[in-house]
Amino acid sequence: MSQLLSPFSSLVRPLTVGPRPITAAGGALKRLLAHSQAPVIGIAGTGHPDLTMDLMSAMLRACGIRTTVGLGPALGQLDSLRAEDRVLVEVSGGLLRSPARGLAMLVLGGFAADELAPDQAPWELGDALTRLAAGVDGCVVVNADDARLLALVAQAGVDPVRASSVGRSADAFLRGSELIIVDPQLGVERRLCRTDQVPLGGPAFQMNMLLAACSAAIAGANVEGIRATLGAYEPGLDRLQRVATRQRVRWVSDGLATRPGQAAGTLRQFASDRVILIAGGQHGGQPLDRWREAVRRHADTVLLFGTAGALLADSLKDGGPLIVRCADLDDAVATAHNLAQPGNTVLFSPGCEPDDLLAPPPGESFRRLLLATGPHPRQEAA
Numbered sequence: 001m002s003q004l005l006s007p008f009s010s011l012v013r014p015l016t017v018g019p020r021p022i023t024a025a026g027g028a029l030k031r032l033l034a035h036s037q038a039p040v041i042g043i044a045g046t047g048h049p050d051l052t053m054d055l056m057s058a059m060l061r062a063c064g065i066r067t068t069v070g071l072g073p074a075l076g077q078l079d080s081l082r083a084e085d086r087v088l089v090e091v092s093g094g095l096l097r098s099p100a101r102g103l104a105m106l107v108l109g110g111f112a113a114d115e116l117a118p119d120q121a122p123w124e125l126g127d128a129l130t131r132l133a134a135g136v137d138g139c140v141v142v143n144a145d146d147a148r149l150l151a152l153v154a155q156a157g158v159d160p161v162r163a164s165s166v167g168r169s170a171d172a173f174l175r176g177s178e179l180i181i182v183d184p185q186l187g188v189e190r191r192l193c194r195t196d197q198v199p200l201g202g203p204a205f206q207m208n209m210l211l212a213a214c215s216a217a218i219a220g221a222n223v224e225g226i227r228a229t230l231g232a233y234e235p236g237l238d239r240l241q242r243v244a245t246r247q248r249v250r251w252v253s254d255g256l257a258t259r260p261g262q263a264a265g266t267l268r269q270f271a272s273d274r275v276i277l278i279a280g281g282q283h284g285g286q287p288l289d290r291w292r293e294a295v296r297r298h299a300d301t302v303l304l305f306g307t308a309g310a311l312l313a314d315s316l317k318d319g320g321p322l323i324v325r326c327a328d329l330d331d332a333v334a335t336a337h338n339l340a341q342p343g344n345t346v347l348f349s350p351g352c353e354p355d356d357l358l359a360p361p362p363g364e365s366f367r368r369l370l371l372a373t374g375p376h377p378r379q380e381a382a
Helices: 028-035 049-062 071-076 122-134 147-155 203-218 223-232 260-270 289-298 309-315 329-339 362-372
Strands: 002-004 015-017 040-044 067-069 086-090 105-108 139-143 161-164 172-175 178-183 188-194 241-246 249-253 274-280 299-305 322-325 344-348
Touching: 028 071, 028 086, 040 049, 040 122, 049 067, 049 086, 049 105, 049 203, 049 223, 067 071, 071 086, 105 122, 105 203, 122 147, 139 147, 139 203, 161 203, 172 203, 178 203, 178 223, 188 223, 203 223, 241 362, 249 362, 260 274, 260 289, 260 344, 274 289, 274 309, 274 329, 289 299, 299 309, 299 329, 309 322, 329 362, 344 362
Parallel strands: 040 086, 040 105, 067 086, 105 139, 139 161, 161 172, 249 344, 274 299, 274 344, 299 322
Antiparallel strands: 002 015, 172 178, 178 188, 241 249
């Protein structure tokens, strides 16, 4: 029996793995849990779980821990997985509909109705997360800023490890602009970095960093490796990237924000800017309350396209920014070029799924259109 080493070992139950009996229950995740000698860590909930998983993977690898990301790759190398390795799997979609027991750790990023997939009902996600948390062999790491998520974990009978951006009664938290984790073995707080030292700027991604740092430390990463990862992390194309600056106008892509809640979180990061927002596509039925409030507070102009254009415009009809209906994304980018003044930020944060699911990703389309209207832009963190 192999123990998952952790600097948080005095706070959490030891995480163990070992041979498990093969059950009759089907499913790829259940098969992985039944056969893997490496601890399997699940990442679930709303709030960019893919980013949390990517950060965790980078932190573990920086500390020399062999890490496999994804269910398919892990199943493809079952025979070579060792107890000292780690496997990270995003538990979403079909995996949530039939939750498996036996995860070594579960990381829960949030429970927001306006960040759900179009075919997912809040009550279904809540039930699934409760069952998932109840079946974890080791510890559950949660976004403690989300009261609904804490209630679900309590319902599962779990005392979680907490990450919080607002309080110190947590194992990873913010103090001013500094990211802090607690090392219970030493009884001291360990500073990771300042938020302005990380390419992922703004509050929308702070919780991802806190969750990843806390979870990676439990899984065996050291503070030095976590700190180095945060400072050097490349967020990837379209995760809030400045793709051009022309005539003192910033063009920023947040093409991965395809839910209203995600787009609302991004908008709050530009509170001091004069924002021209490009949004639209196909609305998935999520609530628009947070999106509407964020747009009214932080956008001067909104360019709307796609089948959701009329719905989004109607939600803003009682006052707020200038609203311009556009034929499509091409028209929206061209309109933004005509309207933008020096000092403006043009933010592409669709808040909706693409109308054409077979088309290139929204961020890629936005970047292509921008390239077509001027010189090749230099990609930078937003």
